Amino acid sequence: MKALQCIELGMPDKLQINDIPDPELLPNHVMIDNKAASVNFPDVLMIQGLYQFQPELPFTPGGESAGTITEVGEGVENLKVGDRVVAMLGLGAFAEKIVAHENAVMKIPDSMDFETAAALPMTYGTSLYALKQRAALKKGETLLVLGAAGGVGLATVELGKAMGANVIAAASTQEKVDICMQHGADQGFIYPTGDLTRDQQKELSAKIKELTGGVGANVIYDPVGSGYSEPALRAIAWEGRYLVIGFAAGEIPKIPLNLTLLKGCQIVGVFWGAWTGLDPSGNVANFKEIFNLHVNGKIAPEVSDKFSLINAADAISHLQNRKAKGKVIIQI
Numbered sequence: 001m002k003a004l005q006c007i008e009l010g011m012p013d014k015l016q017i018n019d020i021p022d023p024e025l026l027p028n029h030v031m032i033d034n035k036a037a038s039v040n041f042p043d044v045l046m047i048q049g050l051y052q053f054q055p056e057l058p059f060t061p062g063g064e065s066a067g068t069i070t071e072v073g074e075g076v077e078n079l080k081v082g083d084r085v086v087a088m089l090g091l092g093a094f095a096e097k098i099v100a101h102e103n104a105v106m107k108i109p110d111s112m113d114f115e116t117a118a119a120l121p122m123t124y125g126t127s128l129y130a131l132k133q134r135a136a137l138k139k140g141e142t143l144l145v146l147g148a149a150g151g152v153g154l155a156t157v158e159l160g161k162a163m164g165a166n167v168i169a170a171a172s173t174q175e176k177v178d179i180c181m182q183h184g185a186d187q188g189f190i191y192p193t194g195d196l197t198r199d200q201q202k203e204l205s206a207k208i209k210e211l212t213g214g215v216g217a218n219v220i221y222d223p224v225g226s227g228y229s230e231p232a233l234r235a236i237a238w239e240g241r242y243l244v245i246g247f248a249a250g251e252i253p254k255i256p257l258n259l260t261l262l263k264g265c266q267i268v269g270v271f272w273g274a275w276t277g278l279d280p281s282g283n284v285a286n287f288k289e290i291f292n293l294h295v296n297g298k299i300a301p302e303v304s305d306k307f308s309l310i311n312a313a314d315a316i317s318h319l320q321n322r323k324a325k326g327k328v329i330i331q332i
């Protein structure tokens with residue numbers, strides 16, 4: 001089968017499309033004829049050796065995909081040949097065939113196409129877990145989303161709206177802000193790019209306070225990091241929850257702890273992948289909710305760009321270069 005392979009760590013131009021042996025079917029696993037996969041920021045980090053979990057070389061990147069089951073291994077009970085499924089793999093999705101553990105595979109609704117299914121798991125899975133289990137977001141609260149037009153960001157805009165929050169989307173261009181508004185954000189604004197100066201940071205805090213009537217945001221969702229985090233935290237509401245999602249801008253910020261005291265707020269770590277292993281039934285329940293929200297028209301993942309498997313390395317570059325809006329899909 002054809003697969004994208006990381007032979008040496010580095011930028012996406014080092015990746016190769018190779019013919020490799022089909023994966024071996026194992027007990028409690030299923031073989032999937034892969035139809036669509038999606039790109040996530042961890043793919044960008046993993047091929048450079050910068051991710052928290054690092055596979056041995058060579059490896060096939062790609063965390064999630066959707067397709068049809070073609071074979072089931074010994075011991076598999078709840079899945080059968082012909083089922084249309086989404087798989088949460090962590091690794092190996094940018095390939096024609098996939099073998100996945102039954103616990104990492106879920107049937108998708110009949111009305112859901114494969115590209116939509118592949119766009120859902122990591123982004124909506126992370127964001128629902130963050131808003132529901134970690135922040136306990138309440139109806140009527142204000143939710144500020146940084147990097148709001150990115151994969152997890154746009155999922156958060158939609159889920160926040162579906163949960164009844166007043167959503168403020170922050171992103172680096174007007175085009176990105178517009179997409180957030182189309183996906184339900186109540187308000188949006190543009191923040192600067194590059195290393196933020198002290199004045200730009202003060203303006204960022206002031207803008208959030210202005211848009212929240214001086215009260216601050218009750219919940220802040222931060223997948224960006226670097227110089228954006230501290231000014232956002234300075235504009236959190238009393239007893240707010242600051243969700244630490246990731247550091248797409250590159251730097252892990254160091255935060256003065258006195259801010260948590262002054263705001264009576266919480267800084268809350270979010271590691272969806274770890275939680276799915278610790279609470280698999282909680283994750284399945286969250287996905288039932290995500291699928292229902294899609295079937296009922298409350299969420300609709302934005303797919304901004306599609307690439308073929310042959311051009312999968314370009315898909316990863318696209319995300320890395322801050323060009324993606326919503327999700328980037330690889331059609332297999």
Ligand SMILES: NC(=O)c1ccc[n+]([C@@H]2O[C@H](COP(=O)([O-])OP(=O)(O)OC[C@H]3O[C@@H](n4cnc5c(N)ncnc54)[C@H](OP(=O)(O)O)[C@@H]3O)[C@@H](O)[C@H]2O)c1
Nearest residue numbers: 041147150151152171172223245246247248249270271272
């Ligand atoms: N904690 C978890 O469980 C979990 C799960 C999934 C993902 N994540 C993390 O969440 C982050 C976002 O992932 P994603 O898949 O949503 O990525 P994405 O689609 O690329 O979105 C990231 C957003 O970050 C912003 N950004 C700011 N500076 C950037 C830079 N220098 N390079 C690239 N983007 C930059 C961009 O928006 P603007 O241009 O508008 O600023 C971009 O839309 C990553 O750090 C990822 O590792 C964490």
